[in-house]
Amino acid sequence: MKIVRFRRGDDVGVAVRDGSGGIHPTGYRDLRELLAAADPLGILRRSLEGPAVMADRLLAPLADRCQIVSTGGNYQSHLAEVGLAPQEPVFFPKLWSAVLDPDSVLEPPRPESELDYEVELAVVIGRTMHRVSAAEALDYVFGYTVVNDVSAREVMRREPLQIMLCKSADGFLPVSEEIVTADEIDLDTTVVTCDVNGQRRQEAGVAEMITSVPRLLAFLSQYVTLTPGDVVTTGTPGGSLVGRPGLGYLTPGDVVTVAATGIRPATTTIGSGLWQVSA
Known part of the structure; x- marks a missing residue:
């Protein structure tokens, strides 16, 4: 799976990209929050089943302030x-x-x-x-x-x-x-x-x-x-x-x-x- 971070209006979030390029939000704002969840890969797979959104801008996909x-x-x-x-x-x-x-x-x-x-x-x-x-x-x-x-x-x-x-x-x-x-x-x-x-x-x-x-x-x-x-x-x-x-x-x-x-x-x-x- 392919993970991106996007900006849409005032919102920033982590999303998974489908094979056609569609962006499906995960509900998490930062990668570190997603990775702290019980089943990150399961969340990503389920997110692909949700609606795609249009992003204003794709950002660096890294966790904020990561080492x-x-x-x-x-x-x-x-x-x-x-x-x-x-x-x-x-x-x-x-x-x-x-x-x-x-x-x-x-x-x-x-x-x-x-x-x-x-x-x-x-x-x-x-x-x-x-x-x-x-x-x-x-x-x-x-x-x-x-x-x-x-x-x-x-x-x-x-x-x-x-x-x-x-x-x-x-x-x-x-x-x-x-x-x-x-x-x-x-x-x-x-x-x-x-x-x-x-x-x-x-x-x-x-x-x-x-x-x-x-x-x-x-x-x-x-x-x-x-x-x-x-x-x-x-x-x-x-x-x-x-x-x-x-x-x-x-x-x-x-x-x-x-x-x-x-x-x-x-x-x-x-x-x-x-x-x-x-x-």
């Missing part, structure tokens, strides 16, 4: 282009304020920002997860979406320890308009891609990850308790601009589309970054 954990260096092709060789999975937090709704304009924090794209499959947690094994990790997954882990490369070149500002500026996590439940995603055949202005820049199978999704979640859960609605992004393959300096960084008007098999793409337009400063 977002990002993974660095999980594809050999990306490690080769950045010259790193971590000995274990590497994680960093992504701030909620970085989340950007589908089909939005991303305004760089500064006009001279050197923006880079990174397509990543994102895991949405469905049950509280603490110190679980890799064998049971996928039992805790509610679904998957696709995100663009945007970076301002000049920030870390100026100060290598400044990962939060490099990765978590406002709008630096464009998200697909939908979460697809785990039963509909085959990690062995899922492919992630990134296109800029219609040209393919990144493409890789999720099976190429150095640390698989279940092993990644198990490792993280030894240190961090993940709760329903939390998100773990799983790393990006090679092809980002940090490893292709001849292409130049993203510029105003560029259209970036990240996609994963079975999940609607997330498309973002790069803005000018020319903010109006009030007196």
Whole structure:
């Protein structure tokens, strides 16, 4: 099933999308509330039997103020282009304020920002997860979406320890308009891609990850308790601009589309970054 979050007038809610694109409200305003219910999947199935509504706007489908954990260096092709060789999975937090709704304009924090794209499959947690094994990790997954882990490369070149500002500026996590439940995603055949202005820049199978999704979640859960609605992004393959300096960084008007098999793409337009400063 495909879960969306929508705005209709003054109302915001979680809905399930049918095969024709119709939006069927669940009666819940936030994903975390839905996941706290006794039978979330049953609620979604029953919601499909109800009437569809017209939405004014589709929003990022993530739980409000959820915990977002990002993974660095999980594809050999990306490690080769950045010259790193971590000995274990590497994680960093992504701030909620970085989340950007589908089909939005991303305004760089500064006009001279050197923006880079990174397509990543994102895991949405469905049950509280603490110190679980890799064998049971996928039992805790509610679904998957696709995100663009945007970076301002000049920030870390100026100060290598400044990962939060490099990765978590406002709008630096464009998200697909939908979460697809785990039963509909085959990690062995899922492919992630990134296109800029219609040209393919990144493409890789999720099976190429150095640390698989279940092993990644198990490792993280030894240190961090993940709760329903939390998100773990799983790393990006090679092809980002940090490893292709001849292409130049993203510029105003560029259209970036990240996609994963079975999940609607997330498309973002790069803005000018020319903010109006009030007196």
